[in-house]
Structures are given as C-alpha cells and as structure tokens.
Amino acid sequence: MRGEYKVPGGKLVAVDVETEDGRLARVAVSGDFFLEPDDALEDIDGALLGMPETATVAQLAGAVESVLGDDVTMVGFTPEAVAIAVRRALGHATDWSDHVFEIIHDGPENPAMQMAIDQLLAEELDEGRRGPTLRIWEWADPTVVIGSFQSLKNEVDTEAADRHGVTVVRRVSGGGAMFIEPGNTITYSLTVPGSLVEGLSFERSYSFLDDWVLGALADVGVQATYQPLNDIASPAGKIAGAAQKRLRGGAVLHHVTMAYDIDADKMLDVLRIGREKMSDKGTKSANKRVDPVRSQTGMAREDVIEAFKSHFRGRYRTQESSVTPEERARAEELARLKFATPEWTARVP
Numbered sequence: 001m002r003g004e005y006k007v008p009g010g011k012l013v014a015v016d017v018e019t020e021d022g023r024l025a026r027v028a029v030s031g032d033f034f035l036e037p038d039d040a041l042e043d044i045d046g047a048l049l050g051m052p053e054t055a056t057v058a059q060l061a062g063a064v065e066s067v068l069g070d071d072v073t074m075v076g077f078t079p080e081a082v083a084i085a086v087r088r089a090l091g092h093a094t095d096w097s098d099h100v101f102e103i104i105h106d107g108p109e110n111p112a113m114q115m116a117i118d119q120l121l122a123e124e125l126d127e128g129r130r131g132p133t134l135r136i137w138e139w140a141d142p143t144v145v146i147g148s149f150q151s152l153k154n155e156v157d158t159e160a161a162d163r164h165g166v167t168v169v170r171r172v173s174g175g176g177a178m179f180i181e182p183g184n185t186i187t188y189s190l191t192v193p194g195s196l197v198e199g200l201s202f203e204r205s206y207s208f209l210d211d212w213v214l215g216a217l218a219d220v221g222v223q224a225t226y227q228p229l230n231d232i233a234s235p236a237g238k239i240a241g242a243a244q245k246r247l248r249g250g251a252v253l254h255h256v257t258m259a260y261d262i263d264a265d266k267m268l269d270v271l272r273i274g275r276e277k278m279s280d281k282g283t284k285s286a287n288k289r290v291d292p293v294r295s296q297t298g299m300a301r302e303d304v305i306e307a308f309k310s311h312f313r314g315r316y317r318t319q320e321s322s323v324t325p326e327e328r329a330r331a332e333e334l335a336r337l338k339f340a341t342p343e344w345t346a347r348v349p
Contacts, residue, residue, distance in 0.1 A: 002014065002015070003087065003093070005095075007076060008208050008210075010033070010081070011032050011075075012031045013030075013031040013084075014085060015029050016089070017086060019090070024048055027049055028045060029041060029044050031077065036072070036073045040067075043067040044067065044068075044082060047063045051063055057087055057198070060082070060087070061082070061083040062079075064083065093199060094198070096316050099192075100318065101319075102131055102319055102320075102321035103136075103309060104133060104322055105136040107138055108182065110140045110141055111141060111145070111169040112340035113332065114137055115145075115172070116332070116335035117135070118135075118172070119253075119334065120334060121189070121327070122191050133321070134188060134189070135189045136305060136308075136309070139181070139183075141165075142165060144177055144270060145171050146168065148173055151348050152348065155176075155272055156177065156270060157270055157271070160270045170347065173245040173253065174245075175242070178241065178257040179262075179267040179270060181262075183260075184259070186293065186301065187255065187256065189253060191252070194249075194251060202246075205244070205252070206226070206244065209252075210242060210256070211226075212312060215315070216308040217293075220297045220299060221296065230244075237291030239293060240259065241257060242255065242256045243256075258293060260294050261293075261301075262290055
C-alpha cells in the first residue's frame with residue numbers, strides 16, 4: 001500500500017507500507033525531500049515498524065520525532081508529513097487524486113442565496129449526496145460578508161452601507177469582513193471531505209487547500225504566497241482572504257474572496273477597520289493592504305476565472321456541474337429562514 005503527501009510549499013513524501021496482525025510490518029519512506037544524515041531515513045522507517053494501523057497522525061509523528069537526534073536536518077518535509085502519508089497508505093486519509101471534483105459556475109445570486117448555497121453544498125457532501133466541489137460565485141448585488149462571530153455594529157457602518165446600496169450578510173465561517181461588488185471580486189468555495197485534510201491542523205489546512213490557487217495565480221503572472229493564518233498575498237499587497245467551516249460529519253467548507261478590482265474609498269466608508277486590526281499589518285491604511293488582481297495581470301475578470309478553472313482541471317479530476325433544481329429550492333428556503341433574516345445577520349449585534 002502506498003500513500004503520498006505533497007507538503008504545501010515543500011516536497012513530496014511517499015510511504016510504502018505492509019501490515020500484519022493490525023500493525024505496520026514494513027515501512028519505506030521516500031520522496032524528493034532533503035535529509036541529513038543519510039541514515040536518518042532508516043531510523044524513520046524503523047520508528048514506524050510495529051505501530052498500530054489505527055495510530056493517529058499525532059502518534060505516528062511522535063514516533064518519528066522520537067528517533068530524530070539534534071544532528072538530523074529535515075528540509076521540505078516534517079514528521080507530520082510522513083505520518084499523513086502513512087495514513088493515506090492505510091486508507092484512513094485521501095489525496096486529491098482520490099476524488100472527482102464537480103465544478104459549478106452558475107449565474108449571479110443575491111448575497112443571502114450565496115450563503116445558503118455554500119452551507120447546503122457542504123451539508124450535501126457531509127450526507128454523501130454530493131461529491132467534493134469547486135464553486136465559482138457570481139454576485140448579483142454589492143455586499144459585505146461578515147464572519148460568523150463578528151459584531152455587526154463594530155464591523156459595518158450600516159448607514160453607509162444603505163447609502164451605497166450594500167447588503168450585509170453573515171456567513172457560517174469565522175474570519176473577517178469582506179467588501180464585494182459584482183465584477184470586482186473573484187469568490188470561490190471548495191467543499192471537501194474531512195479525509196482530504198486528515199491529520200492537518202486547522203491552520204495547516206488553509207495552506208493545503210489554497211495551494212492550487214497559488215499555481216493558478218502564477219499562470220496569470222501573479223507570484224503569490226500563503227500568509228498565515230488565512231491570507232494570500234503578493235509582493236504588491238494582500239490579494240485574498242480565506243475562511244473555513246467544518247461540519248459535524250467532517251466535511252470542510254473552504255471559501256476565498258479575491259480582490260480583482262476595488263473601490264477602496266467606498267470600502268473604507270462601509271467597513272469599520274479599526275486601528276487594532278491594522279496594528280500588526282505594517283501599514284496605517286487598509287486600502288494599501290489589498291492589491292487587486294486586475295492591476296497585476298491586465299486581464300479581464302472572466303479570463304482570470306477561466307484560467308483558474310483551467311489550472312484546477314489540469315491538476316485534478318473534474319466534471320462540470322450545477323446546483324440542481326431541488327438544491328436550489330432548499331437553498332431558497334434556507335436563505336429566507338436564516339441568511340436573509342435580521343436575527344441571523346445581527347446575531348452578534
């Protein structure tokens with residue numbers, strides 16, 4: 001049995017394993033990583049022998065760490081990466097190649113429906129009625145999307161929002177507020193099973209799930225990097241922010257809003273971006289933090305999105321899809337009963 005794990009920004013780790021009586025009877029770690037001294041690889045293999053098939057990532061990583069002396073240098077991989085590869089070999093975790101991703105790119109939706117479709121597709125995956133999905137959003141109206149735990153009055157100037165015709169909605173994931181205008185942002189959701197991020201901490205899963213879009217940005221000429229915890233940035237400034245929600249059944253909803261173009265003055269009029277939030281960003285001005293994709297690529301938004309989809313199709317197995325009529329009906333009810341209500345929007349006043 002073989003498992004592989006590509007470390008985001010790092011190297012590939014592969015592990016071939018055999019089991020006997022519920023334990024690891026043969027382990028061979030390989031990859032394009034760097035390791036000194038050479039014989040440390042044999043120590044890593046030996047440390048995993050005899051471990052239970054049911055061992056967690058933490059337990060497997062702990063076994064590897066126990067044989068690493070101060071003289072051992074691991075470059076491009078970690079004990080956790082080895083452990084994840086072992087879990088994948090044993091069938092406890094999955095890789096991107098184990099799934100067929102549905103790509104949904106439907107027409108514009110109002111803000112409450114966007115929130116509802118996101119929740120619904122994640123629940124459908126959680127219940128086994130739909131596979132993993134990449135959904136590209138099209139916006140029907142200007143909006144501010146606030147995080148699940150943010151205070152409405154502290155984040156949004158509602159009078160300014162009304163003046164500019166901006167709808168305020170609250171999403172199910174945490175994180176910060178996003179200012180969105182149709183045609184000026186690129187928003188997408190990845191809905192994946194928990195097995196894909198098996199063994200990854202909440203923080204590390206961000207970089208893992210954002211890795212493909214860094215490659216897609218490179219395709220259009222933007223040299224972007226992941227910035228912990230949930231930002232994507234280029235040398236010219238922040239490009240995007242991500243947020244996640246994990247469902248009880250294990251499904252992961254990971255969504256990203258990227259600035260294609262931006263009306264910084266309007267954004268700053270509507271959002272209350274405090275000094276405390278800016279204090280660790282190295283700048284006094286929020287509009288200097290966000291650098292639109294348009295200015296770096298010179299490409300039309302539609303062309304950037306098509307390049308993103310093409311890159312995703314080139315990396316993973318995909319099929320075209322759409323929100324079904326039945327799903328749409330259920331999402332409309334969810335939007336009406338939850339996401340369009342003042343009770344939900346102001347649940348943290």
